[in-house]
Amino acid sequence: MHDAASPRPAAALFRWFERRLDPYPQVPVTQPPRSLYAFCRHYVRGTEPWLLLMALLSTAIAVTEVSLYAFTGSIVDRLSSHTPATFLAEEGWRFALMAVVVLVVMPGLNLLSSLVIHQTLLGNFPMRIRWRVHRYLLRQSMGYFQDEFAGRIATKLMQTSLAVRETVIKLLDVGNYVVVYFGGALLVAASADWRLMLPFAGWLVAYAALLRYAIPRLNKVAQEQADARSTMTGRIVDSYSNIATVKLFSHSRREEAYARDAMEGFMGTVYRQMRLVTFVNVSNDTLNMLLLFAVAATGIGLWMQEAVSVGAIAVAIAFVLRLMGMSQWIMWELSALFENIGTVQDGIGSIALPATVDDAPDARPLRPVRGEIRFEGVRFHYGRKGGVIEDLDLHIRPGEKVGLVGRSGAGKSTLVNLLLRFYDREGGRILVDGVDIATVTQDSLRAAIGVVTQDTSLLHRSVRENILYGRPDATEAEMVEAARQANAHEFIMQLVDAQGRRGYDAQVGERGVKLSGGQRQRIAIARVLLKNAPILVLDEATSALDSEVEAVIQENLYRLMEGKTVIAIAHRLSTIAAMDRLVGMDQGRIIEQGTHEQLLAAGGLYAHLWQRQSGGFL
Known part of the structure; x- marks a missing residue:
């Protein structure tokens, strides 16, 4: 019974710490800052009490470990000044105190530290960041996703969330531990004789110089490696996402070359990183051997002058042996720290971009819609000098069915994208029921518009x-x-x-x-x-259908259009010929309007396109 029940208290303890930090905080979605410190601080909010507790526990562990080394040295001296008969009588209380530290305090501190780090922080902290970044990216503008690989964006999200966690935890946990531990070691050595501290001080200066040389270079190559990795991943995901196109054009080898080019770029950063690693390893080992020799020689020299005790030499050499192991660990922890800093800086460039289309600070939900739409002097150029939409005016009455007609590039889909606020117009106004769509929330605007596009996703x-x-x-x-x-x-x-x-x-x-x-x-x-929805946009809605299925769905679409304001785009003019009004567009301007019969009689753009489709072109 005891064996079966024993895991339960442990599981309850784990669960308690796992639930101390909410991985999905419902905080307002705001643009992250662009500087490294502010970016990390932005995503640390709400985690501070547990990070502070982790840092305090790290300090307590370092102080306790240093005190154990100091006690070990004093044991050596006390053994030499006592007989077996008198030792326990006079020093027993010291042993009892140290037994409590070794058997109770240290395990307790390590247990609590491990629970805070592994149960509370390591899982929940990066998930909080992923959750908040994902919520922000979901609200990014359409142009943002059109300019980037989807796989690359996802990789940046995953890499950056882990890198922020590692950066913050290494600074507060490892950094704190190292500073306190090494400071304590210097104090213990100096308490025996200040000259015994000199080799440690010399080693520290040389070690700091090595870090100063190596870390910025590791940081730089880490940034390049993070970018190269996300590019490599993005290219591979792009091939998989478009596998049908790859196979249709028999371009497996072309895709291999496309991916290999990115892989070669990534491997170049790996080779540079590994050269630095070899240099750092050899330099660090050399410094450690010099420290061991210098401390041993200095200690023995001072002992021969009767300036220090045997216990002091034992403590100093124990510190050297500990530092020999720690120096390698410190080097790679700092390298990892700066590698993560590089990854965060790289991620900031992709994540902390302002949304080009954003809700106004005082944006309100769009009230129930009747469906009146007005374009008043609308201009939009996709950031180019030449115009796509130029001073366009169009009034669509509630319940009116309007077909947009024109050659490819005339601006028909752009007009719809502006109505949906996938982009913000550069001039003029777009009104729905007399309300400027720039003053309402994007979600409420798009909730009032149903869209069927040609490229169905x-x-x-x-x-x-x-x-x-x-x-x-x-x-x-x-x-x-x-x-x-x-x-x-x-x-x-x-x-x-x-x-x-x-x-x-x-x-x-x-x-x-x-x-x-x-x-x-x-x-x-x-x-x-x-x-x-009260407004319906059909952008080549039946282009992927065969004639028989199209005829059936066209009937259902007409039923769907009843009582709705409709904007329909179709290159197959027969599908929109029965609309209330047809609007002919060319180079971002409206050049003709009217019913099917009126535009045929006018002999303009629509009549020309109709003639080509009804037999002239074929």
Whole structure:
């Protein structure tokens, strides 16, 4: 019974310390600072009491260890000044005190320190950082993700969170321990004779010079290595994410070369790092041997002059032997510290970027929407000098169905992206129901807009989770009805994934790779049907479908459009010919507007495009 129950108190103790720090703090999402200290301080908040306790325990352990060495020296001297008969009678109380320190105090301090570090900090601390960084990155602008590999961003998140933890803990735990321990060693040596301290002081100066030379170089190569590692990972993930394209074009060898180029860059930093490591190892061993010789020679010389006792020499040599082991450990702890500092600095460059599209400080949720949309003098250039959208004015009435027409690059999708605030316009205003969208929260704005795009991206989750993304609180019946309306229910019921999950529980693969383009599109349409937003954006919504399926879904889309404001983009003009109004765009400007019949009669851009699609081009 005792054996079976004995793990329970230990498990309860572990759990108590594991729950002292919340790994998922619900703090406001703010941009991290750009400087190293402020960045680390930003992510340390809420962890301070446990970091302080760790530092105090580290100090107590160092002081206790130094006192043990000092006591060992005094034992040698007291043994030589007593007979076996008188030793215990006069020195027994010292032994009893030291027994308490060795058997109770030291194990207790080490246990508490280990619980604080391993149970409270090492797991929870980096998870707090990952959680907060992830929440911030989820709110980053679309341009941020278009400029970076997804794998590279994820690598930076993981590397930086661990590096912040290691930087803070090594400074407060290891750094504190080393300073207190070495300071105590110097004091103990000096208390016997100040000359016995000189070899230690000389070693310290030489050791500090070695650190000063090696650490900045290790730091620099660590920064380069962190960047090279994330680039290497990003290229590999890019190949895997686009494996269908790689295979279609038979470019396995090209991808090998693309990855190898990044691997070669990474290996270059590894080789430079290892050369420094060899130099540091040899230099450190040489310094340690010189210290051992100098302390032994100085101690024996002072003993021959009767300036120090045998116990003092024993303590000094014991300190040397301890420092010989510690110096290597200190070197690599400091190297790791600066390597982590380099990784944090590298991560700051990717993580602590301001969002180019952000909610105004006084942004309010968008009230229930009727669906009136106004573009007033809107300008947007993607940061270039040439215009993409130039002084554009467009009024869409509530419930009106508008089709945007134009050649590729005319600005149709850009106009939709500005309405969704994926980018902020550079001039003019965009109003929904008379409210400037720059003054409302992005989440409430996008909640009022349903979007079906040409490039349908599904989450690597079940069909059910993908459809319910449109409205997570929808019932099973509502979800199935949305799938039926999108003509998706029948094929969904036939799905089986590699783990044997069926129907709505089947996983769709990364970006929905296990489904055909038409199947992905129908699930995306079901998702938007379920969302049932008052404004609907269709950006080439049926382009991935065959004619028979398109005809069925087109009917359902018309039903979905009832009572909604609709903006539809389609290169296949037959899909938008029945819209209330067609708007022709060219080079970011509106050049014609009207119904299908009116624009055909006008003989402009729309008429030209219609003629090409209805037979002229073919």
